[in-house]
Amino acid sequence: MSSDVLVCQGISKSYGEGEQKEQVLSRVDLTFQKGQASVLIGPSGSGKTTLLSILGCLLAPSEGELIINSEAVNFKDKSSLTEVRRLKLGFIFQHAQLLPFLTIKENLVVFARNTGMQADDIEQRIQLLIERLQLVAMAPKFPSQLSGGQRQRVAIARALLHRPSIVLADEPTAALDWHNGQTVVELLLDQARVEQAVLVVVTHDVRMLPLFDRILAIENGIVQVKQNVK
Template sequence: MKNIMTCIGIAKSYGSGDILEHVLKRVDLEFHEGQASVLVGPSGSGKTTLLSILGCLLAPSEGQLLITDQHVNFTDKSSLTEVRRQKLGFIFQHAQLLPFLTIEENLAIVGRNAGMMEEDIKQRLDGLLHRLELQAMRYKHPAQLSGGQRQRVAIARALLHRPSIVLADEPTAALDWNTGKTVVELLLEQARTEQAVLVVVTHDTRMLPLFDRILSIADGILSEQEQTAAAENIFYTQP
């Protein structure tokens, strides 16, 4: 399996002097194409911090991030924007669609930012709207959609430009369990179809068995749990 993203000795601290907080101590990780990881840990353990570094939104204090064998230069703003537009897709807790644009326009803008041809954008849009059962929403505005429908649009938007990495921060936190599970299943299915690396932060341990690997952060240290053992542990310990 092709290696898409590598963290080498990534550390992150906030503050300075006596109030220096070491949120991530040393993260060494590889992500392979088509691999879906879930990132868990207590509140404040550094999940969003790590996801932000992987998404080239936040510079690490130490270490290197490689995306498709290229070192990410966190001091070069224009190359960071280029990496984000070409290689990354994001999904947040709230879909964060542009309210004054239709669903079609919200999606097309991502393709244009990535430099795709209009014909390619149209074909890609048609395909994703069909796969995510959103055709009827095409000319509607975000406010006319339910929370689950908006998150399905957010999945389409994250995938439109064929990114090699898709990052999702609490994508189901604003949804009920059934809608949230459907959204995560769709996200997993679509990311696997596209052979993209998927990393999802969630507090919902019921989602864990759906993923290929479970990454857990505690006290600044990231560890990987065996999928079967972790899933069994969670099922037996849940109230």
């Protein structure tokens, strides 16, 4: 069985038509393998968020195909896109985006229930992840009672909870200081490797680059792949 979990084939994205047409991504061909950690870098407006949105099945490409676990994603069927996100993807956002009205434990439980996990499995999995991510004491607290770094650790737990094959993170350290940011990225990398998930992280922080398996540099919609030598 192929270890290619996520494949982009000739993915392009443009907005507008005619003279107004703006090409954001141009024929992106990428392959992501099980347990591989990639970092996506590039200047503002280079197309990072657009590529991440397409990888996250949140935005349809204008051309090309996205293949997840050997199955082409049907971007015309919104319900099947939701199913892909629900079962195969984990997300970490810039500001964690935890539900403010639920405790940390409830945030995790609600999300896990939506993925169809069984009650026993939910309990065990949450316990495992909050121990690994040192969140046990935070479980009964609300997001507003946690620091930015703690919230991002919860977001990591949420992203990995249902054992997704792909985890996408959009500038997870942007709201954190260097020390906290590094800790969060190291935790994210560790956990993704343990779970054998494809990890794609968007960041502006070049100090993080050596931590990843490869660097995807994007400029004017064109992606260049650079392997990291560790």
